[in-house]
Amino acid sequence: MGNAMSEYVDELLASGSLEKGRFAELLKYRNLESTKELFDRADRLRNQVQGKRVTVCGRLMISNYCKNECKMCGIRRDNRFVQRFRLSEEQILDYVDEFYSKGIRSVLLESGEDSFLTEDGITEIIHMVKESFSGLQLFLAFGERKKTSFVKWKEAGAEGYFINHGSENEQHFKKIFPSNMSPLLKKQSLWELKEAGYRVGSHFLIGTPYQTVEHVLEDIYFLKTLRPDFLSVGAFLPVSKSVFADQRSGNGEMALYLMAVFRLMLPGCHIFASPSIDCVYADGRITAFDAGADMLLVDVSDIALVERYGVYERKHRRLALPADNLAVFIDRLEERGFTVI
Numbered sequence: 566m567g568n569a570m571s572e573y574v575d576e577l578l579a580s581g582s583l584e585k586g587r588f589a590e591l592l593k594y595r596n597l598e599s600t601k602e603l604f605d606r607a608d609r610l611r612n613q614v615q616g617k618r619v620t621v622c623g624r625l626m627i628s629n630y631c632k633n634e635c636k637m638c639g640i641r642r643d644n645r646f647v648q649r650f651r652l653s654e655e656q657i658l659d660y661v662d663e664f665y666s667k668g669i670r671s672v673l674l675e676s677g678e679d680s681f682l683t684e685d686g687i688t689e690i691i692h693m694v695k696e697s698f699s700g701l702q703l704f705l706a707f708g709e710r711k712k713t714s715f716v717k718w719k720e721a722g723a724e725g726y727f728i729n730h731g732s733e734n735e736q737h738f739k740k741i742f743p744s745n746m747s748p749l750l751k752k753q754s755l756w757e758l759k760e761a762g763y764r765v766g767s768h769f770l771i772g773t774p775y776q777t778v779e780h781v782l783e784d785i786y787f788l789k790t791l792r793p794d795f796l797s798v799g800a801f802l803p804v805s806k807s808v809f810a811d812q813r814s815g816n817g818e819m820a821l822y823l824m825a826v827f828r829l830m831l832p833g834c835h836i837f838a839s840p841s842i843d844c845v846y847a848d849g850r851i852t853a854f855d856a857g858a859d860m861l862l863v864d865v866s867d868i869a870l871v872e873r874y875g876v877y878e879r880k881h882r883r884l885a886l887p888a889d890n891l892a893v894f895i896d897r898l899e900e901r902g903f904t905v906i
């Protein structure tokens with residue numbers, strides 16, 4: 566299998582994809598050797614295509630209200646144990662200013678699907694942030710919305726939009742999302758965002774309940790077709806008071822392996838090292854840059870607010886993770902030869 570794995574990595578690098586059987590073997594028979602080889606190729610390819618650079622993006626959740634009942638999520642509508650919040654305009658400006666004053670020029674504003682955040686309300690927030698912070702790139706993740714809203718927010722100055730495509734396999738999708746949600750609608754939103762001129766981001770999760778290797782492959786092929794501008798790769802995390810609270814976490818090593826796979830498949834895509842990877846792999850965010858990631862996602866320093874985000878719990882092996890310290894990340898990345906912007 567050793568030589569075959571090396572052959573698969575070569576083929577993935579040369580053609581950007583693999584036939585299903587070979588891809589399944591690359592995933593199933595992952596070992597130290599194939600991981601090292603994939604990481605080396607992904608690292609080199611990122612350096613060739615994008616330079617040895619890391620872009621920092623600050624994430625701010627502006628509301629944790631949500632009308633949906635996704636089974637893996639801690640802020641689903643019916644979870645009575647969540648302390649809900651919705652930030653005021655002033656609070657949003659203060660938190661964005663925290664990022665901006667540290668030199669961060671990309672910010673992701675996200676929320677649950679909060680009906681209180683209307684098309685006009687979000688337009689106002691975009692204008693307010695763009696006018697207050699010159700040169701700031703603004704990305705949004707406010708869920709599935711009308712195409713007209715997407716267009717309006719793009720015109721107001723948003724550059725990127727993230728929607729989790731969920732699962733490409735319909736049966737699997739139905740097991741992890743509520744019956745009123747549809748994979749087709751999620752995908753439709755992604756294509757509408759592309760039409761509206763956004764840089765589009767999606768999210769891939771390894772280890773969600775009931776996921777099989779075949780489902781993972783379907784997701785991989787879908788993402789290859791979508792060609793997202795941004796991709797976040799993480800592992801499923803069981804969140805207390807979610808429907809899947811008792812399920813096992815996804816595998817952090819596999820999430821990193823898949824980051825490297827996606828780098829070879831989508832060389833120009835910006836791949837995020839997100840805080841959640843630290844929950845399944847010690848030092849996951851730093852290791853992600855060995856696997857071809859090029860964007861570092863950080864949260865605001867107000868850890869009490871971040872803990873209320875609630876989409877996942879900020880812990881590694883039951884130990885709470887500290888607040889993100891950008892200066893430490895920058896030092897560690899610069900020691901590894903990265904330029905951090």
Ligand code: SF4
Pocket residue numbers: 631632633634635638639640641642676677678708876
């Ligand atoms: S995953 Fe997103 S849409 Fe689903 S319940 Fe959580 S915040 Fe809402």
